[in-house]
Amino acid sequence: MKPKKRTTIYDIAQKLNVTPSSVSRALNNSNYVNEATKKLILKTAEELNYKRNTMASNLRKGHSKTIGVVVPRINQNFFSNVIAGIEDATYKQGYNLIICQSNESYEKEVQSVNTLINQHVDCIVISVSIESNDHKHLQNVLDQNIQLIQFDRVADELETLKVINDNEQASFEAVDHIIEQGYKRIALLEGPQNLDIFRQRKKGYLNALAKHNIPVVNELIIENTWTKELGAKATRQLLSLPEPPDAIFASTSDFSALGVLEVATAMNIKVPSQLGICGYSNEAFTELTSPSITTIDQFSFYMGKTVANLYFQELENSDTIVVPKIISIKPKLIVRSSTMKKKR
Amino acid sequence: MKPKKRTTIYDIAQKLNVTPSSVSRALNNSNYVNEATKKLILKTAEELNYKRNTMASNLRKGHSKTIGVVVPRINQNFFSNVIAGIEDATYKQGYNLIICQSNESYEKEVQSVNTLINQHVDCIVISVSIESNDHKHLQNVLDQNIQLIQFDRVADELETLKVINDNEQASFEAVDHIIEQGYKRIALLEGPQNLDIFRQRKKGYLNALAKHNIPVVNELIIENTWTKELGAKATRQLLSLPEPPDAIFASTSDFSALGVLEVATAMNIKVPSQLGICGYSNEAFTELTSPSITTIDQFSFYMGKTVANLYFQELENSDTIVVPKIISIKPKLIVRSSTMKKKR
DNA sequence: TTTGAATATGCAATCGATTGTTGAAATTTA
């Protein structure tokens, strides 16, 4: 790299024999500069290929116009869509995005949050990792006076802005639909119960069973099955039961639903006639499997936009008191072949 | 938001009756501080919940330890994987990532690049948008003395570091495989020829035809078909030809290959026996369609890591001359059902 | 022509951290 120095407002000031203040004012389109000199400054800035040093500017102004995002995995459909949504909204406001992934590791999550604090981001948007049980690092964000918005996987006990899906309702509707289709013994693949979203989904499942007076069978509920492999393993276990289920609701993810489907296919069990399957997330592939998989769409891109806009809205009202606010987005059940027991 | 001020090195200095310089030295683990005072400073920093202001630090040091990434779409499998790979490598080096998406728009790409320059990122990693024909904005990056690394979709004429796939070779192997399977009339869905990657893929296609003495038929080559819809449209066009193709190589993406498959299925044309299909990118869904789709894996995550490591490597050798370097990653043909005409 | 207001510009402090230089104190060596 050549050691060429970048042009600063001082260079411009020197060349035009004015002070840096005037240059700054011209560049910021302030009224306290003569129109003629403003034009001149702007022209020379262009000529010298001047680029504002955002670091210096932000340091002085005391904010960074940057939002930090921490997600478990960038390359997971749901999250990359949320990020795309956030980016879409923040870009329009001239904000930047710093992205971190926790890889579902608590340690990396804490480190990422600390980096973002050091970077003086104006807001941290986070969906916590599976491993996260305590929230000292998030409390720290609040203590540092940084806006914190949690989405999807939220630490319930922490009073922050939150954007979530109505998991309970969606889960209820899914199981209700499954029952309506005539399935009687419905298994649940559930996620780690330290995360609220999975507790809610379980609640929805239980509510639906209750509504139809179907007893809860504990051996039909299997915990921690949020990958394809775990879903497959759980399915083998379930199907070898004396009284196996006739439907499986993979409330954790479409990936585990895929595991279910693959095992069923391998065991020559017909879906949906012998076994109903429902996933969660509406991953692109659920439409493409045979049979296609019934699932729940979370409106991820929209969720991202909502998160970002929530921040900007709070920013405007920053003079008034901050109320812990929760925005709940109602997900949509997408009925596909894998649960269509009744012919239409 | 409460207007609480964050603690700075001055606060620490004042409390301990030392100078900020000493605090800074202690915090940076310099040797020019007494062990005892260093410990004391570190302890008080902890107590006051001190967080370094990276903006100030970076301003002084003249770099940002940040890498800017510009991709067409964050939520596209290939790109989100590359980003994940970059993140993985940069995180280990204590670097941050600022992510921008161009949405395939030239204008937004230029704006994104400018923002990154203003942010004084140390390096810009970019995969240009479909729309990008000129590269003034990239030249500008170079002029500002910022390292520039292009990947996948690169502006060939610009002498920068590049990480690419050997598209020509991969494309050649795919078409070669298709021919070996017994297909005779092979159509090509090609991408915008202003992008080098698509030109290379076409070259590979032509080379494979030449190898097997198959004449090139112009009406079998259809340009600009990089979405599912465009792929479907092109397929309808191709299949209504007096002499329709018996195989279609969707060199643009798996999405267009999916469009081909859907049209074929709708028209009751058997894949692979009547029509062979090959996509590009190894999107997750290609494994799940029926039949599964033959495609080309680009090792996207690995590509991201390569990009990041290339930067760090160049950083180490920054005293020596910078040579425009091109790293080519050989993609891998993944043969699946959609081209398996020959029974095994 | 004098006064007052409006406009334009300069000065200097500031944001928070880093670092080269300098000098005092402590330690070692002769």
Place this chain on the structure above:
DNA sequence: TAAATTTCAACAATCGATTGCATATTCAAA
């Protein structure tokens, strides 16, 4: 004990941009 050396900390400048305050200039109103 004196001289030489090392250790430690203070001082002050710096990174680049912003902004409150003060001052100078211009112009209109009285």
